[in-house]
Amino acid sequence: MASASRKRPSLSLPLGPLLGLLLALPVGVAALALVQEGYLSHANAAYLGKVYTALDRGKLETLGFSYPPLPLLLLLPWPSPWAPAVLGALALGLGFGLLLTEARRRSEPLLLVLFAGFLLSPAPFYLVAEDLAQTLGLVFLWWAWTFYRRWLDEGLSFHLFASGLVLGAAVYTTPIALPLGLFFALGLGLFRRLEPPAWAAASLVLLFPLLSTLFAWGYLSWTFTGETAFLYAALPKETPSLGTVLLASPAYLGMGLLILLRPRASFLLYPVPLLLFLALPPLGFGYTLPLAVGLLFLFALGGLPRLALGPRIRAVGLGLALLQAALGWALLPSPEPPPDALERAIGHALAQAPPRSILADDRESYRLLAWAGTARPFLLPPDAGFTLALSAPSLYVDRVLVCPGAGALYRRYGEDDPPGFREVWRYKGCRLLERRPS
Numbered sequence: 001m002a003s004a005s006r007k008r009p010s011l012s013l014p015l016g017p018l019l020g021l022l023l024a025l026p027v028g029v030a031a032l033a034l035v036q037e038g039y040l041s042h043a044n045a046a047y048l049g050k051v052y053t054a055l056d057r058g059k060l061e062t063l064g065f066s067y068p069p070l071p072l073l074l075l076l077p078w079p080s081p082w083a084p085a086v087l088g089a090l091a092l093g094l095g096f097g098l099l100l101t102e103a104r105r106r107s108e109p110l111l112l113v114l115f116a117g118f119l120l121s122p123a124p125f126y127l128v129a130e131d132l133a134q135t136l137g138l139v140f141l142w143w144a145w146t147f148y149r150r151w152l153d154e155g156l157s158f159h160l161f162a163s164g165l166v167l168g169a170a171v172y173t174t175p176i177a178l179p180l181g182l183f184f185a186l187g188l189g190l191f192r193r194l195e196p197p198a199w200a201a202a203s204l205v206l207l208f209p210l211l212s213t214l215f216a217w218g219y220l221s222w223t224f225t226g227e228t229a230f231l232y233a234a235l236p237k238e239t240p241s242l243g244t245v246l247l248a249s250p251a252y253l254g255m256g257l258l259i260l261l262r263p264r265a266s267f268l269l270y271p272v273p274l275l276l277f278l279a280l281p282p283l284g285f286g287y288t289l290p291l292a293v294g295l296l297f298l299f300a301l302g303g304l305p306r307l308a309l310g311p312r313i314r315a316v317g318l319g320l321a322l323l324q325a326a327l328g329w330a331l332l333p334s335p336e337p338p339p340d341a342l343e344r345a346i347g348h349a350l351a352q353a354p355p356r357s358i359l360a361d362d363r364e365s366y367r368l369l370a371w372a373g374t375a376r377p378f379l380l381p382p383d384a385g386f387t388l389a390l391s392a393p394s395l396y397v398d399r400v401l402v403c404p405g406a407g408a409l410y411r412r413y414g415e416d417d418p419p420g421f422r423e424v425w426r427y428k429g430c431r432l433l434e435r436r437p438s
Helices: 015-036 042-057 060-065 069-075 083-106 109-119 123-130 132-154 157-170 177-186 196-225 242-247 250-261 265-269 272-279 289-302 311-331 342-350 366-372 386-391 408-413
Strands: 399-402 421-427 430-435
Touching: 015 083, 015 123, 042 069, 042 083, 042 132, 042 366, 069 083, 069 132, 083 109, 083 123, 083 132, 109 123, 109 250, 109 289, 109 311, 123 132, 123 289, 132 157, 132 177, 132 289, 157 177, 157 196, 177 196, 177 272, 242 272, 242 289, 242 311, 250 289, 250 311, 272 289, 289 311, 342 366, 342 421, 386 408, 399 408
Parallel strands: none
Antiparallel strands: 399 430, 421 430
16 A cells, blocks of 8 residues: 655744844844943933833823834833843844845855955944944845845745835834835846836835835824924934945945946946935935945845856955955944943932932933933923923922033023032033022
């Protein structure tokens, strides 16, 4: 009696993401060690300050209409100085996993060699330690690019739509996502021969989820706040020079030269990041050097042509990887712990004050608010009594915390003490004024 052989189902672990998380583990541990020593970046401190204010005031909806909404919402379940480093390391690990999976799918060992150069540079550590939003943005952009490449190889509309969905999520973390999506749509006909109607249909599939995300965010902000808020109003203005970005990106330059040896119409998309870096700063959209290096590295890997791995190609790939790591250590800023943990101690001390007893502006004193771990002791601009307390602090609060900035609090009490108050301490430009005993 013949018996049909059946293939037993087997569980296969996602080795790519697991290995990616393992590679990101040292970066996460180093970032957590930095927090333990009292370090907290300006960007992550600002995110935590907004989350604490929304939690203590019971206005969670405001997080959806503050820049950047996605990191703020991710910090909501666990608002802590440790959280940005943990979430950033997890996101970066998943991004590494996507990269490893793509290298395996394309059978490109050279991609792994170049990836090793990026991994050995300080760029991953800087992203995790400095800015959760930029880490998430870079991972989303890489994920969108992998779906885009899958469409190029297989032609399935699903991958194009998925790329648009991921770009839609990236819009909530970085301003680069929107113009990059438009260039992706423009490049559809450059990578594959498409008739104009097919090109237009493919562009619609890619851009529909991206533009829907923007319109939905604008409508919801108008519904809940009465006005359409500007998504990127709080972006940093300082940006590195384009020459510094290129000098720190030898992999991008090297892959560009290799692509020029086999010129194709798709090469027109390769300089797109440089155009964005030139166009965005005059509009007020800033970016950091590690984010720029990461985006150029993404394009270098995505534009990698299929090459026979001879001795010359191996030598070129290894040389570019070593240059990527060496120039990264030479040019990228490395976060360093503060000489003492005094700022954290001050924040913890302020947290013990009675509710609404400290007049402060969270746009300027966000670092101390982040270390305090709560906004309860502070009377802030969103609160109803802030304007009255600003005009007569002695009637409403016991202390006034003044930090440098452009707000009304610093303009009024940046140098002069309000009547009935005396300066208790001064730290990094911030002053704590306490009411004199009557």
